[in-house]
Amino acid sequence: MRIEFIKGHGSGNDFFIIDEITNQYAFSEQERADMARLLCDRKTGMGADGILFTMKSDHADARMRVFNADGSEASMCGNGLRLVARYVCELLGKKNGVIETMKADLKVGRQEELFPEIHTYQVEISPVLFDLESLPLRLNQSTLVNEKIMQLSDRFTFTALAVPNPHLITLVETEDLQNEVQRQLSEYVNGPNELFPDGVNVSFVKSIQENAIYVRTYERGVGFTNACGTAMSASSLVTCLQKMNRFEEVINVYNNGGMVQCVVHEHDGTFTIDLIGNATYQYKAEVEVNLHDSLYTVISKKxxxxxxxxxxxxxxxxxxLKENM
Known part of the structure; x- marks a missing residue:
């Protein structure tokens, strides 16, 4: 089959955007997973962290489905949502819109440039859930906020939350980012284990100064990424809960792929997060895909x-980061 897509990234977190709104594609669930594994494999020469299938919605401006590089489907992706927001807003000629995701309909919109000549979009990150069944995390308690998990570490304290995909977040010092602890911990909770049957995104967060943090994330189904939008949003919320940053104020979130801004809102004990960052297009391509033989041929690329x-x-x-970390 012949497929067109746009390759783009949010904070270096890169994706293929496949438009099912204006094209007559009819993918099976198996084809979506197989396509993600094939096209996202970086050994093939293209590669990406995932595919964003942009589809028609019966009640929103569009629907987004996210398939990771390993073929698994993610319930949400903040960096990917910014790319879909841009694609849909430009397609419909709108500044603001609503995108249907697996768990919620989320508001999106074009914003003032984060940096000169950079397409910038704001997306809503919600719902935010702290009950451990939502991740799931198998502990004999209902929530985990700034507490130790002795099976993982006797030194770090963790907060577990779903936004709505699952995150395990710990606040660390610079030296913790320079060793293999995060990799070892992340590979454990994303392999066969008794705590996280479905795996979990693991973020190490370093406070740099007031309203500025650094986040590094091992993403479930992907591995270490340049950035993870929901992880940066969840990490911003955790720093507000720990009174390191303030609700309703802009937090600059730095990552290996660049930076975003987050604003955490609290409404009667519930939370939403605004994620603001780039939606950068890299190239447009057309490929001939043979999923049966796990092969594809590039027809054109611009x-x-x-x-x-x-x-x-x-x-x-x-x-x-060099001056402040």
Whole structure:
């Protein structure tokens, strides 16, 4: 089958956007998973963290489904949602919209540039759930907020939450980011284990200064990524709960792929998060895919000219982290 897509990224978290709104594609569930494994394999020359299937919705402006590089489906993806927000808003000629995701309909919209010449979008991250059954996390308690899990570490304290995909977050020092502890812990909870039967995204968070944090995430189904939008949102919320940052204020969140901004809102004990960041297009391509033989051929490929502007932001971020971490 012949497929067109746009390759883009949010904070270096890269995806293929496949438009099922204007194209007459009819993928089976198995084809979606197989396509993600094939196209996202970085050994093939293209590669990505996942595929964003952008579809018609019966009640929202569009629907987003996210398939990870290993073929599993994610309930949400904040960085990917920014790309879908841009694609749908430009397709419909709108500044704001609503995107249907697996767990919720989320507001999205174009925002002022985060950095010169960078397409910037704000997306809503919700619902936020703390009950451990939502992850799931098998502990003999209902929630886990800034507590130890002795099966994992006698040193770190963790907060577990779903936004709505599952996250395990711990606040660390710089030296904890320079060793193999996060990898070892993450591989354990995403392999056969008694705590997280479905795996979990694991984030190590370092406070840099007031309203500025660094987040590194091992993403379930992917591994270490340049950035994970829901992880950065959840991490921002955790820092507000720990009184390191404040609700309703902009938090600059730095990552290996660049930076985003988060604003955490509290309403009568419930939370929502605004995630603001780039939606950068890299290229548009057409491929002939043979899923039966796990092969594809590139028919055409045309680069966008947006990446150099984003790289200027990356250079600024790298300099900031070098001076402050």
């Amino acid at each position: 680069d966008f000219l947006e990446q150099p502007d984003y790289e200027k932001l990356q250079q600024k971020v790298q300099q900031y």
